[in-house]
Structure formats: structure tokens, C-alpha cells
Amino acid sequence: MPIEILLICMLSKLFNMVSWKSIVLTFLHVRILSISLNLILFRCVPKGVDFLKKDGTFRRCRILIYMLLSVFLLSAIILQTGCSWFSSKDLILTVIESNGSEEDRQLQRDCIEEYVQAFENTYEQTVKVQYVKDIPAELSETDVILVGCDGALEYMAGQTVDLSSYFSENQIVTDDYLNTALSLGDTGFGQCFIPFHYDRAVIYADQEIFDRAGVSLPDGEWTYDEFLETLQQLTYRGEDGTRYTGIYMPYYMPYVWKTFLTGLSGVKTWERTSSGTMALSEAAYEDAVYEWNQIYMKGYARSYGYNVRGSDTAVCAMSLTYACSPDQNGRYVESVADLAANPGTNTEALMAENRLVMLPIPSFSGQSVGVANTDFIHGFMVSKESRKADEAAALALFSLSDEGQRILNQYYGGIPVKKSLWEQDFWKTGLLSGASADTVLIGIEQDMRDDYADLLIGDPEIYDKNIRLRTLFSAFLIRDYGDATKTANGITRYLEDFDAAANQTIQQ
Structure with a gap:
């Protein structure tokens, strides 16, 4: 056994790539083979065979046995690590x-x-x-x-x-x-x-709907007030009876929350407070939540769970989504038929018809707000x-x-x-070609994450807790609030429930 251990240590050092798991498995492998060989050579072979004589021949055979063990050990290490002599570097x-x-x-x-x-x-x-x-x-x-x-x-x-x-x-x-x-x-x-x-959140617009409504597209940066005015102008019923609304904006997507609650409150959303908790239901956000919710309550935006004057079937002039992967917008909740009215899921077709225009997120009181697509x-x-x-x-x-x-x-x-x-x-290709390459960079230095990691800085369980917070958000703000009757302040209760459950997870 001492010789076997010495061989393992020497070869492990030589290859410099063997994990402890591989070393232990290799040792057990070799030890079993060693015992087997000894049983065969010294117990099972009949007496009188030359290599069992106790003279120089025996000693040379013993050395040969250990040489064979060394070769086997080498092959076992290579097998365990999935490497070869030449690929070890x-x-x-x-x-x-x-x-x-x-x-x-x-x-x-x-x-x-x-x-x-x-x-x-x-x-x-x-x-x-x-x-x-x-x-x-x-x-x-x-x-x-x-x-x-x-x-x-x-x-x-x-x-x-x-x-x-x-x-x-x-x-x-x-x-x-x-x-x-x-x-x-x-x-x-x-x-x-x-x-x-x-990648980051932007707004995609269908220029043809703007033209039909006689509304001008924003030129570069625009303000939140200009954004609201544009939404109102684009919310109407066409001569053929088609219902139009300003924007497809799924309330349940984290990047939508972060954009509007941060912009309207002036306080970054879903960042840990000095007490180590989330403060989504505190006073700083109360007015912001109400004002944001009014966009849906007035029928200016389409989203799952809301239906104000036919907004749940309206064709949307714009879509708040991600620049490089706009099809993420609503795909897990809305049906394929419903998504047909969302410019974010039709970007390729609109681009082929020269109807697609990228717009930046509006600024809030002079403050740029943006969200990264993690x-x-x-x-x-x-x-x-x-x-x-x-x-x-x-x-x-x-x-x-x-x-x-x-x-x-x-x-x-x-x-x-x-x-x-x-x-x-x-x-600058595809969705980022032309003027979009400049638009997508507007306000990029102020972006936030679109998940909950900012609440979990330095937490050893950051990965698991981030998933738990996603699950809690889905439970309270999609499953429960999504099916609830919508009122001006109806979202507050669900925010409080989510806030309490989230803080319990954060502090665990």
C-alpha cells in the first residue's frame, strides 16, 4: 500500500489536474487490482511455478508487478480525468x-x-x-x-x-x-x-399606425409627458372599427416595473434598503404605482389582466420590450393570436415593410431610466x-x-x-441597423438589472433567492392580481403581500 500511495501522489503531481474525487476513485481502483493480483500470484498459482521461487526471479517479478500497477494507475488517472498526456496542458x-x-x-x-x-x-x-x-x-x-x-x-x-x-x-x-x-x-x-x-429595454413603434392617427414620431429623446400625450393620441377606434391603443406594455414584466416605478418615484426599484429589505410598498412608491396604473386604467396600454374599453383586443402602436430579443414581451402569458397585435413580436415583418422604428425610453423629470436584459x-x-x-x-x-x-x-x-x-x-445589423444603433445607446449608462440580484448583493444564496423572488412575483402579481378586478388602487394590496413575502426570503 505505501508504494501505491506514493505512485498516486507522484502521478497526481505530474499531471497537476486530478481532482480529489478522481484520486480517491483511482486509489480504490488500484487497491482492488493489487489485492486481486496478489491473490492470483501468491494464492491461486500452483507451487513449483518458476516465478514463485524465493530468489532473484521472484523479486524481479515483484518489481514487474508494480510496474504493471503503475501502467494501470496511469491509464486509470487518464480515464478518470477524461484527459490524455498531451491534452493535460x-x-x-x-x-x-x-x-x-x-x-x-x-x-x-x-x-x-x-x-x-x-x-x-x-x-x-x-x-x-x-x-x-x-x-x-x-x-x-x-x-x-x-x-x-x-x-x-x-x-x-x-x-x-x-x-x-x-x-x-x-x-x-x-x-x-x-x-x-x-x-x-x-x-x-x-x-x-x-x-x-x-441588450436593454427600448420602445418599438409601428410607423404606419402613427401615420394613420396623424401623430408624429418622437425625434430622439422625449419626456414622460410627451410619452403620455402620444399614448392618448394613439388610443382611438378607426373608421373600420379597429380598436387601437398606445402601447403594449405587460405590467407583470420586471423591466416594466423598474422603468416606471424608478422613473416616477425617483428611487431605484428593487434595491436593498439600509435595513436590508425591499421597500416596494412604502410611501415613496405609492404615488408612482397609482400614476403608472392609470395608464392601464385609461386604456392607453394593453396588457394581460386589463380590459378598459376593449384594450384587451386593441392593436398597439408601440411596444415596450428589449432591443435584441423583443419577442420575450408577453410570450409566456399571452396567446399567439393576442401577440399578433404587439409590435414587439412582429419586428421582422415590420422591418421588412420599413414600418419599424426604435424609440428610447422617455426621460422622467430629466432623469434617464433604463433596464438591462440579463x-x-x-x-x-x-x-x-x-x-x-x-x-x-x-x-x-x-x-x-x-x-x-x-x-x-x-x-x-x-x-x-x-x-x-x-x-x-x-x-449594427438586424434590429440594431440604421438609426436604431444610435437610439439604443440613449441613456445606456443609467441602466439597472431586470432581476432581483440588487436585493441580494453579497448573499451566498443569491442564485436560489433570485429564483424564489421571481416565483413570488409571479404568484402575487400575475396569478393573483392578474385575475382580480382592476381598480385605481387595487394593486396596492398585492404589492404589500409580495413585499412581505419577498422580505422574508431576502432576510433568511
């Missing part, structure tokens, strides 16, 4: 595979292959890519992971490296990058997540289990280089986080 990059079509997955693989090749041409370090369908529970078997912003919360508390300590040696100057993007990667545990692209944003994280932390950090931070930004944008799209690249054209 590779960085392991784990990528969450696209759940789209086979063609889409191939486009993703081509993009990652080009990114890895560019990195290997710049650094003397090879990379092995492994694709997984689901977010792994642990990062012990990888060096770097490319993951969505929502999924990144799973690893921030204890599993990943604070990459800010590698900024200097990789020539990263934070002022060169969109701060509201980088802030998504720091939830109280350091800069553990490096987002390489960005479901869309992706980035890199480095595992604390990595034995090549310097090289792994370089692979992650390569995504912030000009070359890395261009390559990854080919598949992942969105707004580059490196601000000096905003003037270049490589990202």
Missing part, C-alpha cells in the same frame, strides 16, 4: 450549447472555434472546448465557462475568480467599457463575470478550481479585446461592451 472551456436548431448550434460552434483560434494565435496556450446542454452544478471539471448573465449567479458565491485582479496584466482599463454591463458581473463577490455584449447577455467566468488561473483569466478577458468583441458578436449579437467600438459597423 489544455485549458478547458465549457460552453452552454444553444437550444436552437442544428444550424444555429453549428453557427455557435463556428464562432467559438474562431474565438479560440484567435486566442491561441495571441497566447501560447491551447484550449479544449466542451459543450453542455445544461448549466453544470459545479465548475470543478473546467477552467473557464461561457454562460448567460442569469446563470452566472449560480457560480458567483465561491466558485469563481475575481477577475479584476487580472485587468492590469491584460491591459483592461475599466473606463473603456460600459460600466452598467461590467456591474452585472459584480454582485458583492468581485468581478466574477465578464459580459462581452449587452436573459440575453453572456460572458465568461473562471473556476477557482482551475490550475491555470492566469491563462484562464486571459481567455476570459480576451472577449473584451477588439478582436474578441468582433468575433463573438457574429453569433451572440447585441451591443459591444467596449465603447470605442460603438462607432464601428460590425454590430
